[in-house]
Amino acid sequence: MLKKNKRNANQTTSKALIGFEFEKPVSELEGKIRELKEFSVKEGIDMSSEIKSLEEKLVSKKCDVYNNLTPWQRIQIARHPNRPYTLDYINMIMDDFRELHGDRRFAEDPAIVAGMAVIDGRRIMVIGHQKGRDVKERTFRRFGMPNPEGYRKAIRIMKLAERFNIPIITFIDTPGAFPGVGAEERGQAESIASNLEEMSLLTVPVIAIVIGEGGSGGALGIGVGNRVLILEYAYYSVISPEGCAAILWKDGGKASLAADALKLTGNDLLKLGVVDDIVPEPMGGAHNDVEQMALNLHKAIIKELDSFEGMSKEEIVNSRYDRFRKLGVVNEV
Amino acid sequence: MSLFGRPKYSKILIKKKDIPQGLWEKCKSCQEIIHKTQLEENLMTCPKCNFLYPLSSAKRIASLIEEGTFVELDKTMRSADPLEFLDSKPYSIRQEQTIKKTGLNDAVITGTGKINSLPVALGVMDFDFMGGSMGSVVGEKITRLIEHAIEKSLPVIIVSASGGARMQESTLSLMQMAKTSAALGRLRMKNLPFISVLTNPTTGGTTASFASLGDVIIAEPKALIGFAGPRVIQQTIKQELPDGFQRSEFLLDHGLIDMIVERKDIKETIHFTLDFFMSGKKKSSDNGNGKGELRELVGAHALV
Structure with missing residues (x-):
C-alpha cells in the first residue's frame, strides 16, 4: 500500500530546514537537546535524565505551539x-x-x-x-x-x-x-x-x-x-x-x-x-x-x-x- | 450733497438656489452637455456619443419587461452575515447602510415577467449594492430563479454587473459559483435556454460561473468583462496590457461572447432569440430532457 522511497526526487534533495518565527521555541529546544546529546557523547557524561526532561518539555512545547496556531x-x-x-x-x-x-x-x-x-x-x-x-x-x-x-x-x-x-x-x-x-x-x-x-x-x-x-x-x-x-x-x-x-x-x-x-x-x-x-x-x-x-x-x-x-x-x-x-x-x- | 451723485442702479440678486440643479450634465466620455431627462429616456446612454452610464436594476427591468407583468421573487431576502465579518466596520453595519442608501436588499433582483408576450424568468444584478458582489443572497436568489424556471418551463435571462464573489462571506460566496452553475446544468438538461447579458463590469466569480454559461451571451458595448482584474494581471506580467483588453469587443474577437448589442436593442434581441428557440418547443409533443433523452434513445436502439 504505502510505497517508501518513491517520492519526487526533488522533495528529498531540497529538504533544507525551513522554520517559521512561531516555531522558534520548538527549534531552540530541539537545538538544546542536540547540543546536550553531543556534549554527553563527547565528554562521556551521562545526561540522560536532563535530556529526557528536555524531550518531555519539547513535546509539550510542540503541542503548545501547533495547537494554538493562528489562521495566518x-x-x-x-x-x-x-x-x-x-x-x-x-x-x-x-x-x-x-x-x-x-x-x-x-x-x-x-x-x-x-x-x-x-x-x-x-x-x-x-x-x-x-x-x-x-x-x-x-x-x-x-x-x-x-x-x-x-x-x-x-x-x-x-x-x-x-x-x-x-x-x-x-x-x-x-x-x-x-x-x-x-x-x-x-x-x-x-x-x-x-x-x-x-x-x-x-x-x-x-x-x-x-x-x-x-x-x-x-x-x-x-x-x-x-x-x-x-x-x-x-x-x-x-x-x-x-x-x-x-x-x-x-x-x-x-x-x-x-x-x-x-x-x-x-x-x-x-x-x-x-x-x-x-x-x-x-x-x-x-x-x-x-x-x-x-x-x-x-x-x-x-x-x-x-x-x-x-x-x-x-x-x-x-x-x-x-x-x-x-x-x-x-x-x- | 454733491451735484453729481453716483447713479443708483437697480440690482437683481440671484440666489444660487434659484437655479435648478442637475438638469444638465457633462458627458464623462465626450464632454458634451446633455440633458438629464434625455439621458434617462435614452436608457442612460449618452445621446451624443453612446457612452453607457450604469443602469439601475429597476430601470433595467423596466427596459426589458412589459409594464405590470413583473412579479418579484424572494424580495425580502437579506444576508445573514454568517462569518460575523469585520474589516474597517462590521459587515452587518456596512450592509444596513447600503440597504438604506440603495433601497435594495442585496445585489440582485429576480422575478418573472413578460417580454412582449413571452413569459421569462429574469435576474438583474445591481452594481450599486456592494459592487454587485455575489454572496449567499445573490447565489440563493439566482439558484431559486433557475429552479423556478425549470418548474414552470421558462427561459432564463440574467443581466450581470458584478465585481465577483463577496469577500465578506468568504468560501460561502465561492460556493455560490458551484451552486448557480449546477442549477444551470439542470436547466440545460430540460432544454430551456439561458441568455446571459454582460454589462460593465462583470468580473471574478460572477464571470467564472453563471455569467459565462449562457447558451447565448450578449454584451453591452465596451463593458469590462474578465476573470482577473486588469491591475492584478498587470502586477503579474509587469507589462502594459493590450489596447481594449477585457472589453466586450476584445471578447468578441476572441470568440468568448456571441454578440455586442446596444442597450436599446437588447430587449428585441432577447425576444428574437427566445422566440427562435422556444417556438419549436411549444409545438413538439413532449419536452425532451436533453442528454438523458438521447441516452434513452440510444439505449432503446441497442435493445432493438
Whole structure:
C-alpha cells in the first residue's frame, strides 16, 4: 500500500530546514537537546535524565505551539516549500499511475496533472494542481496556477472517467487560476464556469481534497465533489488574505487580520459545511512526516470510496447537487 | 450733497438656489452637455456619443419587461452575515447602510415577467449594492430563479454587473459559483435556454460561473468583462496590457461572447432569440430532457 522511497526526487534533495518565527521555541529546544546529546557523547557524561526532561518539555512545547496556531500561521504551513504536492501523494499511495496530457484544443498545462491510477486495487482517475519544487520546476508549473487549458484537460479526463464508471479523486493546491493576458484571451472564466456545471452532472463519485492552498475559483474549478475534504493545515478561501487585506484594509500587510476574518481553516469550513471532513496531519504539518501524511490520506480516500458502494448514478448526481444547494446562509424577513 | 451723485442702479440678486440643479450634465466620455431627462429616456446612454452610464436594476427591468407583468421573487431576502465579518466596520453595519442608501436588499433582483408576450424568468444584478458582489443572497436568489424556471418551463435571462464573489462571506460566496452553475446544468438538461447579458463590469466569480454559461451571451458595448482584474494581471506580467483588453469587443474577437448589442436593442434581441428557440418547443409533443433523452434513445436502439 504505502510505497517508501518513491517520492519526487526533488522533495528529498531540497529538504533544507525551513522554520517559521512561531516555531522558534520548538527549534531552540530541539537545538538544546542536540547540543546536550553531543556534549554527553563527547565528554562521556551521562545526561540522560536532563535530556529526557528536555524531550518531555519539547513535546509539550510542540503541542503548545501547533495547537494554538493562528489562521495566518496555518497558511504559512500550507505554503511550506517542503510540503508534499499532488505527484508526491500519487507516487506514495497509488499504483500504476499513467499521466494523461492535453486539452485537445490548444495546449498541455503542467499546472494541472491528471491520469489513470490504481489505489488499493481499485481503478481511479486522479487530477490535481501541481506546484514545482525548485525554481525551474516552479516556473514550468506556473506555481500551480492553471491556464484555461488545465481546466479543460481536467474536465475532458473527468468525462472520460464517467464513461467507464471510474471514480474521480481531485487534489486541490493552488494560489488561484493564473491571472495572465493569454488566460483571459482564451476564456479563463469560461473554463472554470464550464467545469462547475459539468462536474455537477458527473454520474461517478468525485472526491475533492484540499491538500495545501485552496485559492478561490482556481481551486473550485476542480472542486465540485460529492465529498470535499481538507488537510488539517490546508486552507480554502474566496481570495488570498493578502489580496483581501489590500482591498478591504487598503494594506496588504494586514494579511493576518484578513486571514482571521475569512474563516478559511479546516474547522471553520467544517462548521460552514464547505468541507465534509478534515484529514489529520502530523504535528506541525505534512512536511514533518510525509509518510505518515500519506498513510492518513490513503486511509481517508479508501473510506470515502467505500461510502459510494451501491449508490446509483442518479443518487450520485443528486446528492452532489444537494450538497452544494444547501450552502449559504440568508435571512428571509 | 454733491451735484453729481453716483447713479443708483437697480440690482437683481440671484440666489444660487434659484437655479435648478442637475438638469444638465457633462458627458464623462465626450464632454458634451446633455440633458438629464434625455439621458434617462435614452436608457442612460449618452445621446451624443453612446457612452453607457450604469443602469439601475429597476430601470433595467423596466427596459426589458412589459409594464405590470413583473412579479418579484424572494424580495425580502437579506444576508445573514454568517462569518460575523469585520474589516474597517462590521459587515452587518456596512450592509444596513447600503440597504438604506440603495433601497435594495442585496445585489440582485429576480422575478418573472413578460417580454412582449413571452413569459421569462429574469435576474438583474445591481452594481450599486456592494459592487454587485455575489454572496449567499445573490447565489440563493439566482439558484431559486433557475429552479423556478425549470418548474414552470421558462427561459432564463440574467443581466450581470458584478465585481465577483463577496469577500465578506468568504468560501460561502465561492460556493455560490458551484451552486448557480449546477442549477444551470439542470436547466440545460430540460432544454430551456439561458441568455446571459454582460454589462460593465462583470468580473471574478460572477464571470467564472453563471455569467459565462449562457447558451447565448450578449454584451453591452465596451463593458469590462474578465476573470482577473486588469491591475492584478498587470502586477503579474509587469507589462502594459493590450489596447481594449477585457472589453466586450476584445471578447468578441476572441470568440468568448456571441454578440455586442446596444442597450436599446437588447430587449428585441432577447425576444428574437427566445422566440427562435422556444417556438419549436411549444409545438413538439413532449419536452425532451436533453442528454438523458438521447441516452434513452440510444439505449432503446441497442435493445432493438
